[in-house]
Amino acid sequence: MNDTPWLEKKAWAKNQITSYTKIQLIISYVFSVIWSWICYGLYIKRDELLANASEEPAVYLLLLFPLSLIAILFQTYKQYSLWRTIGPMPLSLDPFPGAIGGHVGGKIACKLAHHSEMSARVKLLCIKRTHSNNSSNSGVREHVEWENDGVCHVQANSGGCDIRFRFDVQEGLPPSGRVENSKTNVIWRVELEIDDKIQRLYEIPVFESGEKSQHICHGTETYEATGFAAGEALSGIAQLKRTADKSTIYFAPFKRPLNGVLLVLIGVLFASIGIIVDMNDAPMIFGIVFPLIGLGLALAGLQYLGKALLVTIDSENLKSQRLYFGISFSSQSLPIKDIQSFYLKGGATVSYGTKTTTYYQLFTVGKNAQKYRVAERLNSRSEANKVEKTICEIVSAYKR
Structure with missing residues (x-):
């Protein structure tokens, strides 16, 4: 068995990894x-x-x-x-290769001139890609096993700037390469975005070694700019109000509406096709099935657009209330003394171009192991970490 499989791949061997x-x-x-x-x-x-x-x-x-x-x-x-x-913007890993149980970090050399408001965001993903060849289900399926994101440290140099990042990677995650006796490959990917207009995608080697970075001293997930950016993004979807008696977090409707709008448009398209083919003497089944599918998709889209979540925390209880178009449909209440932990759940993953987005929901867990939803529509791990930290601080304050 080869102890250095990353050196066998030409794109990785010299630790000058180019993007796609x-x-x-x-x-x-x-x-x-x-x-x-x-x-x-x-x-x-x-x-x-x-x-x-x-x-x-x-x-x-x-x-x-x-x-x-x-x-x-x-x-x-x-x-x-x-x-x-x-230019090509090569990535040099530090440590090389990236280390499970240690750090995954690196430096990207960029010819772009540095400026005071320059922003570089990075996302590190561990993806399981499965190839299926059977007659009933053929194709490629990707599943995000783990991810983290944040704002890079950017430093000017004589030729442009250096972009640095570093993440702590927990033990137990799979290394790069094919999973033994399966059709699944594990891919570690770095997604970089500069000033919302330049995107780069890198596939990198990550293996179990526990190594730490030698030259990158600051973690990206704990960087002050990462927390600030997550807070700015959260302010666009949630309203936090704190008083001496209670705190409320309101996740309003019609925020991050793309998924809902797409469902409505696809639903209208299906319904329109059904009506048109029915008018042209097509088999009646098309005139029934297509409008019904379209109606279902459109209603699902409207449900997504109009849903809201109101979380109220006081010295006695945590209350989670579901609303649709401003009307309350259901609520759950948990005594604050019974809160045991918080649970972050990754939901749908959407890939567009060089960008992969996973939507997260945050739950609190009570003594009876029942889950209570306290946050939703979070589209990055840094946002999820930020809102979890905020709610934990509020709960701790009321528990005292």
Whole structure:
């Protein structure tokens, strides 16, 4: 058995790990060429298409293809210009490789000029990727096993800036590579975002060693800027009010609405398809099933948009109240002396481009092991840690 498997992979061996940006650029180039060829074919047949447009109005939709080509070419050029400006941004791990039971950290060299308001956020993820080949369920499925995030330390240098991060990684997590006797691979991934406009994605080696960082002295999860950023994000979805008698945290409706809006739009689309095919003498089953599916999706979206959570804590009880569109539907109450612990639950994981988002919910656990929801719609681990710390402080104050 090889004691240094990370040295066998060319991309890792020299501890100068490059991001996937170059690969993404190549894909963009290829796609731009293919799309240009399609648009050129439409241009050649433009007279024939326009002649048939009066009988088939849907042909006019083909005119959108050249417009989309302009957008694709512009985005590709923008990515290429950015690549030329800031370079490959290699990541050097410290320690190398990253250590389960120790630290996972590193330095990213960036040619971008440092400025006082520069912000670099980083997310470290451990992902289990399973390949399935059977006839009933084929494809690739990813599950986020563990993650943490925060704000990087950024320091100016003669060529631009250095971006540093470091996380404590608990024991018991799986190392990089294939899980023995299975179709599952473990991937450790670093996602970097600078000033909300530059994204980089790195796949890194992480193994069980317990090693500590030699040159990065400050942890990202405990960095003051990480707590401040999490607090700023929380203020956009939750309202905290504290008085001498009680404290309330209100997670308002219509916050972070993307998931709900998408469900409503998909529901309307399904219902519209059902109505259209029914009007065109399609089998009746389509006219029934599609609108019903659309109605269900739209109602689920509206439920997501309109739900709210009100948590009230005083010297006697913790009360969790569920509301929809401002109307109370249910509530739970737990004597504050019976609070045993808090439990953080990861929910849906959504991947878009180079960004992976896991939504968290926070529960408190009573003596009877029953869970009471006290926070929701948290879209980062740092937010979840921040709200858990805040609620723990409030509960501790009232317990005294």
